[in-house]
Amino acid sequence: MSIEKIAIVTGANKGIGYAIVKGLCEKFTGKVYLTSRDVFKGEAAIESLQELGYNPAYHELDITNQTSVDKFKAYIAKNYGGVNVLVNNAGFAFSVKATEPFGKQAEVSVNVNYFGTLRVSEAFLPLLRQNANVINVSSSLGHLAKIPSEEIRKKIADPSLTIAGLSDLMTEFVRAAKTDSNLEKTWGTSAYGVSKVGMSAMTIIHQRMLDNETSSRNIHVNHVHPGYVATNMNDYHGILTVEEGAVAPLHLALNTHGWKGQFVWRDCTVADWFGPKLPSVF
Template sequence: MSRKAVAVVTGGNKGVGFAIVKGLCEHFSGNVYLTARNETLGLNSVGKLKELGLNSLFHQLDLKDQASIDNFKEYIKNVEGGIDILVNNAAIAFPNVTSVPFSEQADETIAVNYFGTLRVCDTLFSILRPDAKVVNVSSSAGHLTRIPSQEIRAKLSDPLLTVEQLSGYMKEFVNDAKMNVHVENGWGSSAYVISKVGVSALSIVQQRLFDKESEKRNIIVNSVHPGYVDTDMTNHKGVLTIEEGAKAPLYLALEDHGLRGQYVWNDNSVVDWFGPPPS
């Protein structure tokens, strides 16, 4: 008996992640896994979908906990056999006004948004099925030009950039933030920006690595800016609904678009990550 196709969304219990799960339940003919760090919140969200007549499955997944990710991988491997769609949506953002020192903001934001996403990818990529699609949710903040330093931008846009080098640059930013020299060293003043630039750059490197696989699985990786959405992440200042924010991620996950290693805007258009951002 053939197994069903499988879609996985991280950070799926609220906001854009919840809307992505909802959209997948409506348009994807397979099992849809809503994952979240908090089991109670995750199950509550599955219940809300159930009330709408939509069926999703829940599994606990914490981006900062390798044991949690390993447990999820083994579950999917044993129960489902593999993954066809992976949407890396889970992320954090500190409010503009906060008492948390910037050094701590930098450490936590990079740990979750960049290294947490990388940890999930490193663990789950081995069970991606042929023709699987990976959607890394970035941001307009994830455009390369958001970093002031031309030297740093050149490093991140190196066509031979490796994951190890990229991770090293992310650690360098955190160290500079702890020394309070991040602005003078060209990183700028937003930890969220650096984390999302990291996710965008990671997506390009990941596609290059998949394209070089000896046994090509035709895995597709793209990053996406969902738009300025009314969520906790934007302190509810966003102008788009979560359903509008989910449109581009769902397009990349479900449609036969032919895009590979691209940075996609919320209107489904491809934006040059290396060039000027959209006005």
């Protein structure tokens, strides 16, 4: 079994994930795993990085498939025994032109962005090494203030909220969306936003769980808004390059920042996730 340092980036065959892998290959002193749901696209991304002089490793990973997650976890456990950096970047957003019913958009968004990230995180939490960094790529839409309902915000912000309780809330949102009662129940109209709020809340709960370990591993779990990046997820309407979007995630992955459970803005500053306002610069 190798004891070299290991970094994993999910959903990394393109966009911000690809740029994060590139940045890790430049500065991380260990092996970097680029993962993707589509093997063909993942291997093409590897070839592209190799042409640039980098040498990341590849493994298939579909975050919505428990068998896929279990296989990758078993592979890492057998060959390396642990992980130093986990970047949960894989995600999904419907186009603004999407014609799918809102209930379907809610179901898919929450399944990928919340439950998929949760599936990977809980699989790899036991493998995280001392001083490991977990970076959950969220969004400005994942800020708690984006939930219109004060009552729901209070539930999500409750320091006693568990992962099971949070998952129930995400399921409750999907149920409301499918019955066209999301406005009546004050969830709002952004399926992507609610799913990212869920991811961000999950970050805080996981940090709390790790802080309460009997034998502390000093693990840092943070969520990050990478900025309004031009990717296929927003039909390339963003104002930042993928390299610019990778800046804050790479800062969290590579530097001794000491942050735990923090919402980090694209300029590498800490934003108040619980506060009433977002930073002005997107």
